[in-house]
Amino acid sequence: MADEDVWHRCITKFMVDTCRIAKNESLIAHPLFRFNIAVAVNRRFDDTEIFPSGSSAEFYIRPLLSCLGDTDLMMIENDALAIPCGYTTPVELGDCSQPTVFVFEIIDSHKPGYVYLQTLLILKRKDNGQYVCETIVEDTVERNYIKSQVSDNSVPVVQSFNQNGHKLTSHVYSHATMHGPARTISTLGTDISCKFKPTCSLVNFDIVHSIRCPIWPPIASDWTTRNRDHGWPDRKTISLIINDACDVVEAVHPSCRQDEWMSQCQWRLSFSRAEVTLLNSWAPVQQIIYHMLRIILKHELFSQLDDSDGNLPKLSNYQIKTLMLWECEQQAQSWWSAEYSLVKLCSSLLCKLSGWIKDRHCQHYFISNCNLLDHLDEERFHMLDKCLRSLADERFMLSWFTENYVRKFAQSCPANVSSLFEDIRSSDKLERAMHAVVEWKQSLIPHEFYEECYEYEKMVISILLMYRVDATEILTYMKKMQNFDQRYRNYFIALTSLQAAYTISIHSLTENRLEVL
Numbered sequence: 001m002a003d004e005d006v007w008h009r010c011i012t013k014f015m016v017d018t019c020r021i022a023k024n025e026s027l028i029a030h031p032l033f034r035f036n037i038a039v040a041v042n043r044r045f046d047d048t049e050i051f052p053s054g055s056s057a058e059f060y061i062r063p064l065l066s067c068l069g070d071t072d073l074m075m076i077e078n079d080a081l082a083i084p085c086g087y088t089t090p091v092e093l094g095d096c097s098q099p100t101v102f103v104f105e106i107i108d109s110h111k112p113g114y115v116y117l118q119t120l121l122i123l124k125r126k127d128n129g130q131y132v133c134e135t136i137v138e139d140t141v142e143r144n145y146i147k148s149q150v151s152d153n154s155v156p157v158v159q160s161f162n163q164n165g166h167k168l169t170s171h172v173y174s175h176a177t178m179h180g181p182a183r184t185i186s187t188l189g190t191d192i193s194c195k196f197k198p199t200c201s202l203v204n205f206d207i208v209h210s211i212r213c214p215i216w217p218p219i220a221s222d223w224t225t226r227n228r229d230h231g232w233p234d235r236k237t238i239s240l241i242i243n244d245a246c247d248v249v250e251a252v253h254p255s256c257r258q259d260e261w262m263s264q265c266q267w268r269l270s271f272s273r274a275e276v277t278l279l280n281s282w283a284p285v286q287q288i289i290y291h292m293l294r295i296i297l298k299h300e301l302f303s304q305l306d307d308s309d310g311n312l313p314k315l316s317n318y319q320i321k322t323l324m325l326w327e328c329e330q331q332a333q334s335w336w337s338a339e340y341s342l343v344k345l346c347s348s349l350l351c352k353l354s355g356w357i358k359d360r361h362c363q364h365y366f367i368s369n370c371n372l373l374d375h376l377d378e379e380r381f382h383m384l385d386k387c388l389r390s391l392a393d394e395r396f397m398l399s400w401f402t403e404n405y406v407r408k409f410a411q412s413c414p415a416n417v418s419s420l421f422e423d424i425r426s427s428d429k430l431e432r433a434m435h436a437v438v439e440w441k442q443s444l445i446p447h448e449f450y451e452e453c454y455e456y457e458k459m460v461i462s463i464l465l466m467y468r469v470d471a472t473e474i475l476t477y478m479k480k481m482q483n484f485d486q487r488y489r490n491y492f493i494a495l496t497s498l499q500a501a502y503t504i505s506i507h508s509l510t511e512n513r514l515e516v517l
Helices: 005-019 031-040 216-223 236-244 260-263 270-280 283-301 317-330 342-359 377-391 394-408 415-422 425-442 445-466 470-483 486-508 513-517
Strands: 048-051 073-084 099-106 113-124 132-135 158-160 169-177 182-191 197-215 248-249 267-268
Touching: 005 283, 005 342, 005 425, 031 425, 048 182, 048 270, 073 113, 073 248, 099 486, 113 267, 169 342, 197 267, 236 270, 236 470, 248 270, 248 283, 270 317, 283 317, 283 394, 317 342, 342 394, 342 513, 377 394, 394 425, 415 425, 425 445, 470 486, 470 513
Parallel strands: 073 099, 073 197
Antiparallel strands: 048 073, 099 113, 113 132, 158 169, 169 182, 182 197, 197 248, 248 267
């Protein structure tokens, strides 16, 4: 095999050169994607905020091999708010247009970060857009604890839409199954109007029901003021995160799942908005290292854990994210450099994670007195520590990325490229083989840009073909797209106009079509 220093350099250069930067090009950020999701779960677009969270929203790099699973989405009810105990309810609720908003009070539980919700008051919207308190629930007996719906296993939803009011042209099937606090939605759209070959596509996404908390929670107040020697995150980012505050999601602490009352009434503070903001502020090298850690742990650790018992405590991607957030704050920016070996940096991080496992302590990034490892049992601690120390070995990691990442992708390359990996025993041959893969991958970038643009176009077409769109909804879409990309807004307007013209040519001008125009 090649000289080890050259090997380190080859892996680093390969990862940097093949992880394409694609900021602000995420399909799930598009307003029309969120509308599609709202329809799939049988909700009006203006009644619900669909917030992309998790890995699909956090990564802005496009690596060769993805470590992502289903798309994670938070579904926030626009007619509900959660307020920390003792805080004043705001009377200005931004873009909220709901006539009635229910306000719940957040009550801390004995587990940091896990809370209960009690009914507090009801707000009514005035003509000037502000909200006034209509009902205050003062009686402690009447202030019921709000139960989550995580046990509500939704039945399949079948929706049929009439494209022109006469002929049935498409179906949307949405089937929901439970996966922890999330509902995994499988959506199948079928266009039966095509007489040659009906088209269909299956999309899976995990939806977590949540309630907005517009006030930064007191339990995380230390995060906003603690000393940061290396200036990350900067004050502007911290202010943005505080203004966005957090959410309350349906989730139960692992140690409370056997308790009948807590398992129904417990919720968890979610900092997904803050995490998306922070991870999108990372340098590309930091995102690449996060990707490398996740993909090797996904294949060499997570896939080997016994998941037959869904309640069995285990290490997850969230602990890896927490590790990266702490290190980004505590390490100088110069530490995160592509001039060093990315494998060495990954090894250092895995050693630190192993130390956390050994000490049985992983401090939550936002909540200082919350230990993310307080639920792992003795046997699981020893097994994780042993596995992480093995994975942290630099030579093992070099070999793993060569065989399971570079060579795996090379198998999809043309024969003149993949054949170079038949002999990579020398440094020159290893560099030549990896350089050939990089060159071939970069030649595909124009086609990838085309495919990404086409995905947006297909999304616009699917809305007009599959859903009955009225004038109010069209104005809502146009408003949502105003600050996204003017080209797709114009494309949406053009197709909507053509559809209206085609419908009028067959069925004459109706009041609905006139409103659309």
